[in-house]
Amino acid sequence: MDEELLPIGRFARLCRLSVKRLRHYDEIGLLRPARVDAASGYRYYRREQARDAFVIGLLRSLDVPLPVVARVLEGEAADALRQARDRMEAELARRRRALAALDRVLAEGLPAPRVELCDEPARRVRTVRDLATPESVAAVTSACVARALDGPPPGLMAGLFPLDMRDEFPVTVAVEDPAGTEVLDGGRFAAAVHLGPYEQIPLTVHAVLAWCGEHGFTPVGPVREVYLDDPASVPAEALATRIMVEVAER
Structure with missing residues (x-):
């Protein structure tokens, strides 16, 4: 076997990702292994793939969706991340509005206007x-x-x-x-x-x-x-x- 290839367990430890996540990223085409053993199905990775693995881990820790991560790895980082940020900002604003409404319910009780x-x-x-x-x-x-x-x-x-x-x-x-x-x-x-x-x-x-x-x-x-x-x-x-x-x- 090529000595440059790392088995999935070692690659997972190197990149601080779980084996389960690496398998999932392979299944969805986000991070394909460099080689898959035809007999055992075991996955192997090149050390150079660690950079992409760390990018995935970083962006997922920031709640960036996987489709956006894929666009980043394909070279569309600026547009993809800007759009992800805009969506997150909109969701944050929605949650702030919901929190304000909940505070009102807590302070005044359930709404009971005259109908x-x-x-x-x-x-x-x-x-x-x-x-x-x-x-x-x-x-x-x-x-x-x-x-x-x-x-x-x-x-x-x-x-x-x-x-x-x-x-x-x-x-x-x-x-x-x-x-x-x-x-x-x-x-x-x-x-x-x-x-x-x-x-x-x-x-x-x-x-x-x-x-x-x-x-x-x-x-x-x-x-x-x-x-x-x-x-x-x-x-x-x-x-x-x-x-x-x-x-x-x-």
């Missing part, structure tokens, strides 16, 4: 639409609002979101405009006012949906967030947003 039924008229509107994910919904909504404001002074402004916001979903911002070319349907809605930051609106949405279930109403439409304040002049803790969910007759 009431109301009949909403149809309105002529202009709309701005885009696609979002759970991680990007705040940024996408803000961008849609900015685009919607680039026009005549708005009347009522509402964000429309699907009841199920998993994977990718549409976001719509509708601005009341007598000259608008679209119609925002009216109907019967369960409604409550959310007080506080926009990122904590899901607390009130869940309370409205729970009220619907308790009173035998079936939600049939998207969630409407009617923005009652200007966030540029009202502190986040004092922002008022009317949450509306269209319901079917019992």
Whole structure:
């Protein structure tokens, strides 16, 4: 056997990786052994492969996903790591928002806003639409609002979101405009006012949906967030947003 080759056990100790991990990296094509014994299936590695093994170990210790690690080993380090960092930063922001919402629940208890039924008229509107994910919904909504404001002074402004916001979903911002070319349907809605930051609106949405279930109403439409304040002049803790969910007759 070539003396430059190290059996998998020695290579694992050299690179501070487990044999199990090296086998897995071979199976997914991330770090192939230099030689595999045809009879025993035993894996052997060259010493030069230690650098790639250490890169894998380092990046995995930083929670970099394996597909990104593969791109780094293929020479795409700058773009791959920048994208991984952006995703991690977005996830960190999401967790911070979740932590703030949890702190609010701990301080105030589970949300129990006053929910009431109301009949909403149809309105002529202009709309701005885009696609979002759970991680990007705040940024996408803000961008849609900015685009919607680039026009005549708005009347009522509402964000429309699907009841199920998993994977990718549409976001719509509708601005009341007598000259608008679209119609925002009216109907019967369960409604409550959310007080506080926009990122904590899901607390009130869940309370409205729970009220619907308790009173035998079936939600049939998207969630409407009617923005009652200007966030540029009202502190986040004092922002008022009317949450509306269209319901079917019992």
